[in-house]
Amino acid sequence: MDGQKHDRRAGPPRRGFTRRAFLKGSGAVAAATALVPGSRAEAQETGPKIYGPGPVPIRLRVNGEDREVKVEPRVTLLDALRNHLNLTGAKKVCDRGTCGACTVLVDGAPTYACSMLAIDAQGREIETVEALGPDHPMVQAFVEHDALQCGFCTPGFVVACTAFALRNPNCTVEDVNRALGGNICRCGTYAGIREAVVEAARKLKGGANA
Amino acid sequence: MLKPRFLSTAWPDRDHRVWIGHEVDRVDGVLKATGLAKYTYDINRPNMAWGKFLICPHAHARVKRIDVSRAEAIPGVRKVEIIQGEGEEILFHGDEIALVVADSEELARDGVRSIRVEYEVLDHLVDERNLDAIPRDRLRPGGRRRRGNVNQAFEAPTTLVVEGEYGIPMITHCCLEAHGVVAEWESEDRLTLWISTQNVSGMSGQVASAVEVPAGNVRTICEFIGGGFGSKFGPDRWGILAARIARELRRPVKIMLDRDHELLTAGTRPSGFARVKVGVDRETGKVLAWQSTLWGTGGPGGNGTSISVTPYIFTGIPNQSREAYNVRANVGPRRAWRAPNHPQGAALTMTALADAAAALGIDELEFFLKNVDLTDRPDVYTQELLVAADLIQWRKHWHPRGEGGRGPIREGLGISMHTWGGRPHNSECHVHIHPDGSVDVQLGSQDLGTGTRTVIAMVVAETLGLRPEQVNVQIGDSRFPPSGASGGSTTVGGVSSSSRRAATDALEQLLEKVAPSIGVRPADLKVSQGFIVDKNDPSRRISWKQACRQIGMNPITGVGRQPDPEDQPLASQGVGGVQMAHVAVDVETGIVRIKRFVAVQDCGLIINPKTARSQVYGGVIMGIAYALYEECIHDPITGRRLNPDMEFYKLPGVGDVGELIAHLMMGKVTVRTPDGREITVDYDEPGVIGLGEPPVISPGAAISNAVANAIGVRVPHLPLTPDRVLAALAQKGGLA
Ligand code: FES
Ligand code: FES
Numbered sequence: 001m002d003g004q005k006h007d008r009r010a011g012p013p014r015r016g017f018t019r020r021a022f023l024k025g026s027g028a029v030a031a032a033t034a035l036v037p038g039s040r041a042e043a044q045e046t047g048p049k050i051y052g053p054g055p056v057p058i059r060l061r062v063n064g065e066d067r068e069v070k071v072e073p074r075v076t077l078l079d080a081l082r083n084h085l086n087l088t089g090a091k092k093v094c095d096r097g098t099c100g101a102c103t104v105l106v107d108g109a110p111t112y113a114c115s116m117l118a119i120d121a122q123g124r125e126i127e128t129v130e131a132l133g134p135d136h137p138m139v140q141a142f143v144e145h146d147a148l149q150c151g152f153c154t155p156g157f158v159v160a161c162t163a164f165a166l167r168n169p170n171c172t173v174e175d176v177n178r179a180l181g182g183n184i185c186r187c188g189t190y191a192g193i194r195e196a197v198v199e200a201a202r203k204l205k206g207g208a209n210a
Numbered sequence: 211m212l213k214p215r216f217l218s219t220a221w222p223d224r225d226h227r228v229w230i231g232h233e234v235d236r237v238d239g240v241l242k243a244t245g246l247a248k249y250t251y252d253i254n255r256p257n258m259a260w261g262k263f264l265i266c267p268h269a270h271a272r273v274k275r276i277d278v279s280r281a282e283a284i285p286g287v288r289k290v291e292i293i294q295g296e297g298e299e300i301l302f303h304g305d306e307i308a309l310v311v312a313d314s315e316e317l318a319r320d321g322v323r324s325i326r327v328e329y330e331v332l333d334h335l336v337d338e339r340n341l342d343a344i345p346r347d348r349l350r351p352g353g354r355r356r357r358g359n360v361n362q363a364f365e366a367p368t369t370l371v372v373e374g375e376y377g378i379p380m381i382t383h384c385c386l387e388a389h390g391v392v393a394e395w396e397s398e399d400r401l402t403l404w405i406s407t408q409n410v411s412g413m414s415g416q417v418a419s420a421v422e423v424p425a426g427n428v429r430t431i432c433e434f435i436g437g438g439f440g441s442k443f444g445p446d447r448w449g450i451l452a453a454r455i456a457r458e459l460r461r462p463v464k465i466m467l468d469r470d471h472e473l474l475t476a477g478t479r480p481s482g483f484a485r486v487k488v489g490v491d492r493e494t495g496k497v498l499a500w501q502s503t504l505w506g507t508g509g510p511g512g513n514g515t516s517i518s519v520t521p522y523i524f525t526g527i528p529n530q531s532r533e534a535y536n537v538r539a540n541v542g543p544r545r546a547w548r549a550p551n552h553p554q555g556a557a558l559t560m561t562a563l564a565d566a567a568a569a570l571g572i573d574e575l576e577f578f579l580k581n582v583d584l585t586d587r588p589d590v591y592t593q594e595l596l597v598a599a600d601l602i603q604w605r606k607h608w609h610p611r612g613e614g615g616r617g618p619i620r621e622g623l624g625i626s627m628h629t630w631g632g633r634p635h636n637s638e639c640h641v642h643i644h645p646d647g648s649v650d651v652q653l654g655s656q657d658l659g660t661g662t663r664t665v666i667a668m669v670v671a672e673t674l675g676l677r678p679e680q681v682n683v684q685i686g687d688s689r690f691p692p693s694g695a696s697g698g699s700t701t702v703g704g705v706s707s708s709s710r711r712a713a714t715d716a717l718e719q720l721l722e723k724v725a726p727s728i729g730v731r732p733a734d735l736k737v738s739q740g741f742i743v744d745k746n747d748p749s750r751r752i753s754w755k756q757a758c759r760q761i762g763m764n765p766i767t768g769v770g771r772q773p774d775p776e777d778q779p780l781a782s783q784g785v786g787g788v789q790m791a792h793v794a795v796d797v798e799t800g801i802v803r804i805k806r807f808v809a810v811q812d813c814g815l816i817i818n819p820k821t822a823r824s825q826v827y828g829g830v831i832m833g834i835a836y837a838l839y840e841e842c843i844h845d846p847i848t849g850r851r852l853n854p855d856m857e858f859y860k861l862p863g864v865g866d867v868g869e870l871i872a873h874l875m876m877g878k879v880t881v882r883t884p885d886g887r888e889i890t891v892d893y894d895e896p897g898v899i900g901l902g903e904p905p906v907i908s909p910g911a912a913i914s915n916a917v918a919n920a921i922g923v924r925v926p927h928l929p930l931t932p933d934r935v936l937a938a939l940a941q942k943g944g945l946a
Binding site for chain 2: 072074075079082083086087088089090091092093094095096098099101128129130132133134136138139142143144146148149150151152153154155158176177178180181182183184185186187188189190191192193194
């Protein structure tokens with residue numbers, strides 16, 4: 001049965017570490033080590049690259065800009081964005097990949113930023129909700145359909161819904177029900193979200209933001 | 211306020227409302243949807259330190275030894291505070307033992323992990339489902355009530371007696387923004403506190419006494435809050451500790467609870483279980499007698515059940531005998547949870563009554579219609595039952611209990627009804643009209659996501675003849691005039707009354723200033739779409755901007771209060787609501803799906819139907835969550851909570867809630883009953899009434915009743931998980 005409780009978190013491309021993404025990710029790490037002069041990684045001739053312990057300088061490409069931060073290797077992409085770059089749009093809710101509040105785009109794919117290390121995000125294109133801006137059709141549709149209450153889940157939803165809508169311009173409410181189960185809202189805004197996504201998908205298709 | 215001298219504060223009638231009663235987008239929607247709204251969790255201050263708690267892993271234990279030396283030795287750890295040290299008795303899994311404050315969140319975690327604690331593990335009680343198995347010393351009487359003579363009623367030959375046991379477990383708030391705080395001292399004795407709270411105006415005083423500074427020196431800020439639902443009224447341990455340690459370290463301190471800690475400690479809704487006996491007249495279908503034994507737990511303190519909500523709504527049942535007990539259990543302590551006591555009342559009452567209807571063999575809708583005179587608002591409930599029945603297509607889909615077909619998927623319908631007070635809280639509002647025509651509105655209130663900012667903007671815009679976006683609403687700061695905490699659906703009545711009065715007061719002052727330049731008396735003027743107009747000659751008018759230029763140097767300030775004994779009431783209390791569920795149950799897997807859910811709700815004069823409808827959807831979805839998924843599960847052996855996380859503390863996603871219909875009762879509504887009576891109710895007449903709580907009350911009962919209708923047997927305890935559905939079917943003797 002579609003959309004059942006137990007399979008909603010298993011939806012394929014959203015959650016994850018597909019083989020392709022994984023391989024790409026590993027490559028990015030290897031390439032990025034060049035950015036870390038003086039780290040222990042440089043001393044390693046062969047074998048896995050090792051970062052840290054202790055803060056290491058890394059470079060992240062966020063919303064089209066290169067940003068340098070110094071973080072411990074264990075710091076997640078989410079914490080790097082929120083605590084080091086002050087990009088607090090992506091929210092920390094479960095911090096373990098179950099709620100979607102931290103969703104950002106990594107190379108265009110919706111990704112739980114709490115479940116990716118900042119060092120692994122080097123060399124990849126990261127887009128956060130802050131990049132969308134007030135005139136973005138998804139933002140507008142969320143407001144128009146009142147698809148938000150407290151708003152704490154909203155940035156994660158807006159990002160995930162945008163990625164979904166861009167790929168599914170003719171989506172229906174049924175499609176939304178099936179595809180967007182990886183984000184949780186406690187205030188109960190799903191009625192508005194369904195309408196907002198279907199409408200914004202059509203606008204994104206026709207508009208300049210596509 | 212200054213008593214209105216020539217303007218009335220009365221809400222404009224339906225034909226003269228520009229904003230009130232119309233759909234308006236929430237004014238802070240874009241800020242939230244673009245990620246720019248700053249919640250407490252998003253506050254990062256220069257040189258800020260982070261705090262993390264060590265929590266107790268046992269349900270009941272005594273701290274024997276605690277060694278924090280290794281934590282203190284970690285470079286970057288600045289402070290280790292023992293909260294409950296040697297000899298202290300810990301009463302539930304998740305209670306705080308120590309706090310580590312460090313230069314970063316990661317280091318604070320390292321510190322927590324380095325603390326060694328030795329516990330003496332003590333006996334626990336975490337399973338309160340079986341009343342007979344609860345030791346006497348864990349039970350506290352929660353009252354006894356009697357009316358009429360239940361035995362006589364039960365024994366009468368015309369009475370059909372139906373007995374059952376029902377239950378609704380402990381759940382938590384699971385606010386998506388965890389509880390937490392950032393504390394920063396501006397100077398030795400001046401503190402700024404960013405705190406995720408439902409109680410901006412009431413916070414500073416609570417913290418000030420703990421850190422021994424005057425209340426006026428503590429500034430509380432909460433511009434945006436990621437959910438509260440009743441769990442965020444006080445400063446809590448973390449609020450006080452952050453303030454103290456920030457002063458000691460002379461740097462800002464941020465403490466946000468981790469998700470597991472939040473789910474364990476920061477509030478639960480008490481469980482409720484009841485053995486119920488209902489007597490109904492076989493001929494008339496009227497409920498004659500109600501007998502109940504109610505118990506539940508609100509945590510180690512025990513309190514948590516309320517005898518006054520069983521029976522729920524049908525308080526007029528002539529013969530009643532009821533008793534209640536509170537269980538002292540080693541589980542997370544209760545906090546107010548959206549509509550305290552009412553969801554339990556509905557889940558234990560509407561189920562028992564629906565079982566009586568099924569035993570009588572009559573249609574559940576007909577049964578509730580027959581018995582509405584046992585409630586406080588028969589006309590409202592009759593209307594709402596009939597409107598909801600239409601929306602869910604009751605006549606088309608209803609069938610006698612258990613006759614939902616023979617295939618694996620069985621469909622069913624269920625009903626529940628509810629009530630809530632929602633009286634206005636105290637509130638003071640200042641409206642400033644500036645010489646440049648801009649308008650500031652200030653209240654120490656907060657917007658929980660209900661749309662409070664938007665409602666205030668609409669009320670002031672309506673009063674001043676402006677547009678809501680021309681009104682700058684400033685809330686979420688204790689420097690603004692005090693408003694009550696946002697709990698119990700009291701906010702909208704409070705802030706709409708105070709802001710209406712403040713705006714009226716300001717407008718009177720403005721009209722007095724400009725009247726001479728138009729050459730009329732102030733009382734001859736009115737506002738309309740950005741103009742001030744002569745009522746008798748609409749061609750004589752000046753624009754809002756022109757008018758404001760005559761104000762002079764200082765802004766005009768209007769003051770409004772709720773309550774205001776000098777003025778007519780603008781808000782009141784007391785609402786009804788009816789909800790109906792249409793479910794499909796797979797009797798092979800036990801999975802329940804919502805096909806359609808209808809919520810019909812009244813709440814007095816509705817200022818913004820758009821955000822009001824969202825409140826109804828939100829309540830319903832939260833209700834579907836506890837009807838089907840949510841439960842704090844405890845291991846009976848260790849006493850530990852097994853699901854303090856969001857993997858196994860289940861909340862529904864967008865695909866799990868079915869088709870939702872929220873219908874608001876607005877204005878004058880006339881409904882014709884099946885027996886040809888016409889009932890008219892004016893829903894605007896009582897003024898503004900709060901709405902946050904009522905829609906969350908009924909889903910548990912409505913869905914449980916629908917499932918019983920579908921599968922022919924009652925699943926006694928919520929949530930209606932597949933295992934419970936299958937167990938109930940097995941008891942009945944298989945798939946039927
Ligand atoms: S915070 Fe990342 S999925 Fe919940
Ligand atoms: S709007 Fe509050 S959690 Fe979704």
